[in-house]
Amino acid sequence: MKRTILFIVVALTAGPAMAADPAKIDWSKVPVSTVTLFYPGQSSYEWIRGGTHPGAAVVTTNQACIMCHAGKEKAMGDKLVKGGPLEPTPVKGKNGSVDLKVQVAYDAKNAYFRYQWKTHGKAGIEYPYYRFDGKEWKVYGGPRLDKAVQEGKQPAIYEDRLTMMLDDGKVPGFAQQGCWLTCHDGSRDMPGVKAKGEVAANPLMAAIKKDDVRKYLPATRTNPSDWTTGKSLEEIAKLKAAGGLVDLMQWRAHRSNPVGMADDGYVLEYRNFDSGKKMFDSNLDKGTKQPKFMFDAKKFGARAVIADQVGKKNHFLTKGVNAVPFDPKAGWKEGDMLPRYVTTSEVSGSAGDNKATGNWKNGVWTVVMIRPLGLANDDDKALKAGGVYHIGFAVHDDNITTRGHHVSFVKTLGIGAKADIQATKLK
Template sequence: MNKRAFILAFAALTAGPALAADPATIDWSKIPVVKVPLFYPGQSSYEWLRSDNHKGAVKETKRGDACTSCHDEEDAEKDIGNELVKGGRLEPMPVKGKNGYVELSVQAAYDAKNAYFRYQWKTNGKAGIEYPYYRFDGKEWKVYGGPRLDKDVQEGKQPPIYEDRLSMMLDDGKVPGFAEQGCWLTCHDGSRDMPGVKSKDEVAANPLMAAIKKNDVRKYLPATRTNPSDWTTGKSVEEIARIKADGGFVDLIQWRAHRSNPVGMGDDGYVLEYRNFDAGKNPFASNLDKDTKQPKFMYDAKKFGAKAVTAKQAGKKESFLIKGKNAVPFDPKAGWKEGDMLPRYVLSASDATGSGADNKATGSWKKGMWTVVLTRPLGLTNDDDKTLKDGGVYHVGFAVHDDNITTRGHQVSFVRTLGLGAKADIQAVKLP
């Protein structure tokens, strides 16, 4: 070994590991704030954008022009959202009091280990920290509550209950069209709360959906269908695997106020032939035993104060069910009464494993505003992750769900660029 090689090897051995910042100690006042406008999109799917109903822009959309090539005027997002949320051509089920526009503040920083994202936005009403429950009706445990786009909720048969959520889609340039049209590549007719929804049996009978064991249609990328505008024309599992191996998927990072925030995490997923979770396990799992049709866990009465909650208590206390904190195995002989309710998901940071456990996140709600800080490791090499690295530039899209709503009842952004130490719309600052 020559002298120079010896010095480099010695330096590598003695330098010690690179240190990661504690997100709670980052001085965010020194990190630039980028205001990203989000708007209510209604049922403006991939197919609608390419139909004659998208007047004045069909030709441009079909040839792959960016959405912002037309919608580039000031307050464009605010005007679109405030119009669509009222109902009409793209909203057959308007939600009373729903906001059409949200301003999302985004800050980004990174060090040798992680990227850090700080988000702030005002909610439409109080913080949504609940998810629909299982309620005992005297004989069976049935779902109680739902999002405000559900027919039963709109008709008053179920109360509006759903968690707030923040999502970030991210691509590194390997998904054709994402840089121009963002999440509209993933949103299609046939999906939940979109035109042309089919029954579970009809979806399960489709060859691709049967192969991946799904009974509903969710987000997918055009490259996974022989006809991008027809979800039924799925390519083979082998073809889709090749697309994934080439990086032709969009990363989907989500923070959830009920299912991930109480245990300091955000879930990790990706969009390809479906809206998938990453390999491994999430910090949340179903609380229903498929065989007994009863919950798996109940509250530890000694720690929580009761073995269940009631409808009157829902929303008045933090009802998270967390392993190692307030959850114990369900006892079917515990004297259950009609009206007793238990969460549909049980949470555990220690149970989260593999690629699905990559993202950490904490959120707090104060004076009508969420502040969420998400930590994402750099240099991930999992086959279901986009790799963030120093000097990299990425295309990102954001979405916010609030006001007890899910699926298309969110506010979304047009595409922005994200740079880690590189010029972009959102420039992550390198921490000392």
């Protein structure tokens, strides 16, 4: 089975920012770095500094995780994924590690990242749906860590993702602990999760209008280990202005791949999207509690899909391609389903910086991401020739999200400079 979309080619080869055509890059001449990603369970920022972590003393003196764990990623992942203190709800059959092949090239305008990894099953190109039960539209499907999925009350449905986290040396501790700096107790599927009402009542969370805890950097809290101790918006704005954020780029098999993009975000006081209009949005009208868009039957073949069709064809709902405004009088039947998100190529601002395409063949995803050099946005880290950056990777596959991913320890990336992963200059 081959998963790709024809109009991605247009998105990737159009526009003045494109210097090289990524489809014509001779990747056989670009060195391959293989990075082993492992299953981390609930090993949060708080846990790695706590008494039950044997290496807590090393971590709290700002030493790198890799000092103790170099070459042990696969063994750690295989152990953690089976269950124990760091994994109270193990997912049956989940793999403990993933080998990610990374290649990087650059020219005068862009950096080109090529990733390859073998999936643990079929390509995850679906996202949970809204299903009509005869009266209401309700969520259908979910990631494998969800209780309803583990109990067999909902099917396992979730998109594959490739994530790249990047810093230029301005975030204290990221070079040593990487993504563990951003992952905290209180977040989804982590210890200490609070009810939405309690989170929404917190002063900082109320100010940013959030009702759940996501990734955040320790510098945004007066007590780095306590998400409730948020600093003021003025203090956080100063951190951002000083470059104290971590760039977060995500290629998503369902919500960005159909339009040839990868979303652009950053971690600071929360896991934020960059400014502007991103390539996907909710397909639920909060007022009517009905979908906003449905499939154009003339182009898609039907107004909706049903459960038996999940995974058997591409069910991407895309503005300007196969989406039309939802008609509540279209004769909806019990079991009709529509995607929870609608995608668009009409992006704006720094949210639309990254182009990307993914192709799944013979059990392997190949993803190419294009990132412009020299971005001057206040929510981006600017890549430039001669620069060295700290970078971490994550892969979500096998219908899973949140902490169910596989993650890497920190690597260095050099754009024409010596590093663990060195970008090749294109001629």
